[in-house]
Amino acid sequence: MNPQESFKIFALEDSPVFSKMLYYILSMDDEHEVVMFTEGKQLLLALENEKPSVITVDYSLPDMTGEEVIQKISARLPNVPVIVISGQTDVQTAVTLFKYGVYDYITKEEDIRERLLNALNKIKTRQSLEVEVATLRQELSSKYEFDKSIIGNSKSMKKVFTMLHKTVNNNITVSITGETGTGKEVIAKAIHYNSTRQNKPFIAVNIAAIPTPLLESELFGHEKGAFTGAIAKRVGKFEEANGGTIFLDEIGEMDISLQAKLLRVIQEREVVRIGGSSIVKLDVRIITATHRDLSKEMKEHRFREDLYYRLLGLPIYLPPLRERDNDVILLAKHLLKQFSKENAIDKIQISPEANYKLLDYHFPGNIRELKAIIELAAVMCDDNVITADDIQLTGSSDVESILSKEMTLKEYNFEIIRRFLKRYDDNVASVAKKLDVGKVTIYRYLKEMDQY
Numbered sequence: 001m002n003p004q005e006s007f008k009i010f011a012l013e014d015s016p017v018f019s020k021m022l023y024y025i026l027s028m029d030d031e032h033e034v035v036m037f038t039e040g041k042q043l044l045l046a047l048e049n050e051k052p053s054v055i056t057v058d059y060s061l062p063d064m065t066g067e068e069v070i071q072k073i074s075a076r077l078p079n080v081p082v083i084v085i086s087g088q089t090d091v092q093t094a095v096t097l098f099k100y101g102v103y104d105y106i107t108k109e110e111d112i113r114e115r116l117l118n119a120l121n122k123i124k125t126r127q128s129l130e131v132e133v134a135t136l137r138q139e140l141s142s143k144y145e146f147d148k149s150i151i152g153n154s155k156s157m158k159k160v161f162t163m164l165h166k167t168v169n170n171n172i173t174v175s176i177t178g179e180t181g182t183g184k185e186v187i188a189k190a191i192h193y194n195s196t197r198q199n200k201p202f203i204a205v206n207i208a209a210i211p212t213p214l215l216e217s218e219l220f221g222h223e224k225g226a227f228t229g230a231i232a233k234r235v236g237k238f239e240e241a242n243g244g245t246i247f248l249d250e251i252g253e254m255d256i257s258l259q260a261k262l263l264r265v266i267q268e269r270e271v272v273r274i275g276g277s278s279i280v281k282l283d284v285r286i287i288t289a290t291h292r293d294l295s296k297e298m299k300e301h302r303f304r305e306d307l308y309y310r311l312l313g314l315p316i317y318l319p320p321l322r323e324r325d326n327d328v329i330l331l332a333k334h335l336l337k338q339f340s341k342e343n344a345i346d347k348i349q350i351s352p353e354a355n356y357k358l359l360d361y362h363f364p365g366n367i368r369e370l371k372a373i374i375e376l377a378a379v380m381c382d383d384n385v386i387t388a389d390d391i392q393l394t395g396s397s398d399v400e401s402i403l404s405k406e407m408t409l410k411e412y413n414f415e416i417i418r419r420f421l422k423r424y425d426d427n428v429a430s431v432a433k434k435l436d437v438g439k440v441t442i443y444r445y446l447k448e449m450d451q452y
């Protein structure tokens with residue numbers, strides 16, 4: 001409920017004495033606007049023009065039965081809670097009425113005031129939560145409007161925007177590739193919150209963060225007792241995402257044995273929890289992301305070919321920051337504004353020299369790294385201006401930072417190999433190719449490093 005709006009109660013009660021008492025109870029709260037009715041027909045007529053927050057109905061009426069009135073109310077306004085107030089304490093009547101969807105059944109007894117106010121409070125809490133959820137969903141959608149959430153004007157990002165707009169009015173599977181920190185999750189959320197599924201769940205699962213033995217149950221759920229430790233039933237992420245979108249981050253890290261199970265779930269569009277037998281139908285959009293080259297993984301038999309083609313859908317390549325021209329400046333400004341807002345600090349400017357320094361840098365950690373650099377600079381700067389000195393490029397001036405330490409040539413070699421292995425995900429073949437040496441040389445260094 002919006003705090004400014006009054007809480008309107010329609011109360012149907014034919015007994016003059018009880019009607020007075022009911023009006024008194026309901027009007028005790030200033031926020032309540034109470035309208036009394038003595039006949040069912042009168043109330044139903046009023047509902048044609050107005051929607052109250054709640055309706056109370058006396059079960060015994062002169063012109064219609066209580067059941068009749070309740071059925072008509074729920075046909076017209078199914079979401080408006082109805083509280084039945086009755087002289088009867090018969091359980092069967094209450095059970096029948098609950099079947100019609102009444103919210104509460106209160107008998108005309110001594111504690112009626114407490115029970116009624118209690119029921120109204122619960123309804124108010126529920127309604128304000130509903131409004132809050134709707135508002136938050138709305139805010140989330142606007143937060144993820146493509147142009148607002150994804151900053152970029154470069155040619156490479158314009159290609160991304162074109163692809164993003166192609167995802168809006170359909171359920172096509174989307175596969176996002178890009179280096180770490182390029183904003184793959186941001187893109188996945190933007191696709192969801194711009195799609196027709198925006199009011200349904202967005203569930204993200206980071207495959208790399210979940211140990212393989214637990215991943216199957218995390219994704220598909222399990223029944224109680226399905227395996228040692230399964231002390232309660234658990235709904236999997238696919239089921240949680242039903243109606244909405246599941247984001248499978250770092251899909252390239254999935255164990256090959258589980259890939260077969262994932263393929264089956266995607267093909268059949270249904271899931272059976274581990275240890276269970278009932279089938280749960282799925283209506284889930286799938287978005288995947290990886291920093292790996294999945295086609296290469298497929299050729300090297302680490303990723304199933306059939307799954308690769310199932311998941312490929314609409315591929316979106318997110319360029320690294322160093323391929324986004326001046327976007328780094330736009331993003332820096334955006335991140336700075338965000339940081340200032342979150343921390344309630346005054347507007348901070350970035351000096352031209354600081355901008356040049358950012359443009360010169362190659363950002364191995366991409367936007368995540370830029371964010372860290374900007375936030376640190378915002379804290380370190382004086383007079384609300386970020387200068388070149390405030391921009392601390394810890395991660396990358398590779399050459400500079402290596403040379404700043406005094407080491408032997410052998411140690412320099414070790415350091416270079418360590419950094420390249422990190423950059424190429426421990427892929428010895430790629431490192432050997434980049435450094436223009438044989439793989440054996442790299443292995444020899446690794447052995448030496450081990451013994452050093």
Ligand SMILES: Nc1ncnc2c1ncn2[C@@H]1O[C@H](COP(=O)(O)OP(=O)(O)OP(=O)(O)O)[C@@H](O)[C@H]1O
Pocket residue numbers: 149150151178179180181182183184185186187249291331334367368371
């Ligand atoms: N266009 C953008 N505008 C503002 N912030 C962004 C943008 N893209 C990414 N970010 C921020 O950069 C950080 C990294 O983004 P995100 O987690 O989406 O990257 P990722 O590619 O999924 O990373 P990883 O590969 O490590 O999972 C987040 O803090 C995110 O909010």
